[in-house]
Amino acid sequence: MLKTGLALLLLCMFSAVFAAEDKVRLQLARPHSFEFAGYYAAQQLGYYKDLGLEVELLPGTASTNVYSEVATGKADYGVGDSSVLIERSRGRPFKIIAVILQHSPVLFLAQDPIFTLQDWLGKRVMLDGSSDELILYLQQEGVDLLDLTFKRHSYDPMDLVNDTVDIMSANSLVEPYILSRLNFPYRVFRPRTVGIDFSGDNLFTTENEINSNNDRVQAFREASLKGWDYAMKHPNIVIQWLISNYDSDHDREYLAYQAQEMFVLMQPLLIEIGYINVSRWQKMKQTYQKLGKLDQSFDLDAALFLSNKSRNWRNIMIFGGLALGIILFLGGVVWYITRMNKRLDRALKESQVARNQVTVQANQDPLTELRNRRFFQDRLETLAKSAETKRQPFALLYLDLDRFKSVNDLYGHHWGDHLIKEVSKRLLSCLPSDAELARIGGDEFTVLISNNISRSKLQEIAQTILREVEKAYLLNQNEVNISVSIGITLAPLDSIDPSALMQYADEAMYEAKSKGRNRWCFFSFDLHQKSVARQNLTNDLRQALLNKEFFLQYQPIVDLKTNRLVKFEALIRWQHPTRGLVPPDAFIPVAEESGLISDIGDFVFKQSLLQLAKWRSQFSVDLMMSINISPYQLAAPDLHMVGWFDFLHKQDLPRGSVSLEITENILMHHTEIVSEQLLAFRDHGINVALDDFGTGYSALSYLNRLDIDYIKIDRSFVKDLADGAMEKDLCEAIISMAHKLNLKVIAEGIETTEQANILQSFGCDLGQGYLFAKPLSVEDAEALLASQSINQ
Template identity: 40%
Template sequence: MNRILLDQARELLQHLLQNPLVGIYLIQDGRFVYVNPCLAERFGYRQEEVCGKLGPADLIDGEPADYLKEGRQSLQGRHKDGRWVRMEFFRTATSFNGRPAAFGMAIDNSERHAAEQAVKEQLSFTSQLIEAIPNPLFYKDEAGRYLGCNKAFERFIGAPRETLLGKSVYDISPPDLAERYFSADQALFDKGGTQTYEASVEDAGGKRMDVMFYKATFRKAGKLGGLVGVIADITERKRSEAAVWHSANYDPLTDLPNRRLFLSLLQGALNAAPGGDAPLTVFFIDLDRFKEVNDTLGHERGDLLLIEAARRLELAVGQEGRVARLGGDEFTVIFSGRHTRPKLDELAARIIARMSEPFALGCDTAYVSASIGMTSCPDDARSLQQLLINADQAMYHAKALGRNRYCHFAPAMLEAVGERLQMGNDLRAAITAGQLQVHYQPVVELASGRIVGAEALVRWHHASRGWVSPARFIPVAEELGLINAIGERVFREAAGTALTLHRCAGLEAFQISVNVSPRQFVTPDALEGWLEHMRAIGLPGRCIAIEITEGLLLDERPEVARRLLEFRNADVEILLDDFGTGYSSMAYLKRFDIDSLKIDQSFVADMAGNGSDRAIVEAMIAMSRKLGLYVVAEGIETEAQRKVLCEAGCDFGQGYLFSAPVPRQRLLDMMRRPANGSER
């Protein structure tokens, strides 16, 4: 039995000695007494080159005293070709031939060592990479406890990572934020994948900042291992986005909501009720005579006025409404909720009172007023578009009533809009069909009663409406841009009539004046052909005069001055119409070389019985004399008015006392017969 066991042991030993994967060795007196072929080959030698000839110190990197110690040791072996081979040595102390020896096995673990080294290098690289990331980075386990972070996260929370490990967000964040972060983590664990959200936080130094959290789960050993998160500072991006949004939604001059934001606010206010028609009121506010201030004092002063007007509006409205600027001198206010009519009247009156106060604009002082139109939902309309239309029409109605007032919307205003639209369509057709007529109101020399000229006036006889007052259709023509075509028609007919009278004996100096709209002066090519036409038909410039309003003199555009100068150089006289109703100054009268002033009929009407009006008219005439201008008084209807004007030294007059506007042929007949008084 013992022999059988001995044979088996020998067989096992022989197997180990010949095993190609395990090296076997016996060391004594610093030499290899025996190595099996596997170990010799691992070092690049033959078995006979090692046994009895080489010692451990020749092949193995280690202390010689360690070779006889029992145990396990990972060492490098020097290959015959000079490279290093990583081996795992297992040794046990023994004796051989009665002396100490060491018996052991060696396993080549170069590949495993290389793999472990690669893992270590990868971990080192990953660690360096994480530390190099400038954004705070952290990772947690599946329970939400911190497993680690980088230095940026340490700086972010103001604590070293050692104090963070094993803690949760509840330990390092305020309760409200901690609850949000924890809920977000749980949602990510439930769904997996990635997660992104924004938050407003304070860093360790107390600086408020906007951040973006980027989180993703990771798996470990085939199951959920936790999450990794990165925090990005988006404060500057949010600030830029806010600046872009503000620029797109707020007026750059007044910093009020602009039209875009106003429409959004109004729609939002309407949507506050389930049916989309929440109770609210819209004020549409337009500054009266702002353009005149802008033109006289300059756009810089005009901008200052708008800034101050916006401030006054906000003060007047307070917390009760939301003010916006639509553009130019147009403002709006949204009042949410239902307001009584007296309350709305009080709000509107408060705004008007604020706007009526003087505006200090640097060294200048300006005065404007406000016209307000108001409409309510759901009483007047339920849609955004209709509310805007209603408020706009109510505002225009306030202006038509004399400005510096407010008006509530009424359905009749929309009827007026429809009528105005129809009038515009009819007027276009009338111009195309040649239905407009030119009548002439004579201008009389007051001292002699002699007719010396006439004013050309356009008249319209509508097929169904009859005679339409110019006061009704001229504003429509201005608004629709039809005034240029009408002005061209009136000028050519007036020039033809003036030429006919010029050729009559004794009427060479007869002059016909033509009203010219400010729009014609600033519309390209609107007046370009007038002088050429006069030269073509042989009409002297002195036979035509053009009547302009005071507002045109305030227009600083170069084309206005250029065209006025062209008319003056062609001997066409310039008459300033409706003098005293605007903002003209002596400087403008001298600058544009005006020939004549026409005193507005509003001063003439009560002149005989009103001492103030009479004094104003007398002052105008005296001023004109000093400036070398002649004066024409409009709207003379009584002999008493004529007498007062003659006593004051007025040169010329026109009005129903002398003649109503008459057709062309009637004027020609009047001028061809001897002068014998008036044509009434």
């Protein structure tokens, strides 16, 4: 009762003192998000107002320096990391008044192939200059900073996705969620794993504010921590405020992710919100001193604001004890011990519940409620040790959904998430009771089966998974079909090393995809050698452009009515210094998989246009050029086709002189992005040719809807044209249909005069093949242009 009465008395005192509502500005480190939920709650619920405060919450940006804002008086309070100590040592008299995050959110994110710190050698790294604990982490683990290539930090996780950088410092409340939504696999390196555990999001102010307005500081701290207590108990309400009242740029799922992560970092059930642990700060100070960031004379006590409330209560209790006398003192001791025992018992129970909740959240995927990557890696290491020491076998299945990205592109992330949850339920229904299913990435799952299971039984499980996953899903009133590719590896047969087992399962899964998807594949060392060879080819591809190993050849396309050369198709060739001439069908799939198709495609486009501009000025003003593009380029033009239109216009080439060839299956799996890009080609005067027509399953309605200008009859129809009645009928029907749709027709693979004559009689517009010429070097193509005569 005494404590409650005093609290009400203090509340009345604060209310009287601040009746005029002091204006207070709090500078946040980033834009409005759940990271600052407690302050929104205190504002929305009137906690600040009750204590006579009018608080303005100032959102931050990527360029905001919170310390400068507070030091210059633009803000009265700020939210910063443990670098507040460093700023104080530089002459800025800051004081920390509350600790919000008991664990720091800073970490490193790395591309998936980077497994350990030993893999960092020579890698490109973006490091926030103020991340002192990350620098200490690297130094403690023996990483020489001189062995790394540092780049200016962009704070954009897309630089990891686009392979601009290998590793970047990040915030666990921000970048991991963004990368997960992009289905981009990544690895996490945390200082906490090696005992470097700083606090984060510390609420601080200046000594001047404390000396001049101590009561206001006490009131602001009290209301803010009360707001944090509410926010952690009612996260969904605060999320709604963020969306409705603070114009947050983040969606509800992202804010919910932050709320969950904040709970882990704050540990509100274990530690009082705002609690300043002096001994932990003493360790932080010593750590900074080891780094040379603080001198040995740094006064930590001067940097920490410790509330007088506890000392005042102690004085009141002593005074009360003296007034009551010695007799009541002994009774009070007995009562106190009894009460503390009950509270301790309750606290222990609550602590156990809290630990259990934190453990569950730390090991659970928030979307599917399956085990997450962290749990899977720990479990894999445990099983691998048992396989090594006790020879206990187990199986690892690596599952990757086929064409999941196209579902996300077509229906949006909301329905993509719905699909992931439905797949998770089906997978659980397929597995034996002792199997452990985890979601380790956007559309990636793993299964661990920890018993001596036979290969035939594993095949049965894999076949069941394939059958269940490929059943139709209902998304936004549309039936959608996907499939899954599965890689299987066995321990200790294949390996007892966890990272090797993951690599082997991934290689087996990739082999399943390369064989047509929707299948399973066991790991074998022959397959591993194939994977190593593919990786070596990828590495060689990275150097090929730098070493100028690529060149173009040009195959003529002729007008079948006049027999005149009217067009060339540009064809990429790779002259490897030791492998010799590498065929396109051997390296283009590798280039698409690795993302190198962007640079290669850019080279082909620009080189062929430069050649076309030159030939048009020298030989024929009507000459045209045809260029092949990959589905990967078309599906992500902002990534793979940057600056193409500007380059085309700079060559002063007229509309219709350039056409891009796409494969037929793009039409059947086209997305809105593909449709928009094809329309953009039309708007810039670029023609589109549909290659290998007749080998896929194109719907004729797409030909007009997507602005196709040419179709190319596949060589398989032309090959037997002279001997097969069916081939003649098909070719004639294709040509007739195309002309009715106002499309021109190019026939590929013409090798005989008879084939050319038949196609000409059907009205085919253009022809291409060895009858006219093989792919030519620049010199041979120029000689042909000069003669302008093609002999049949």
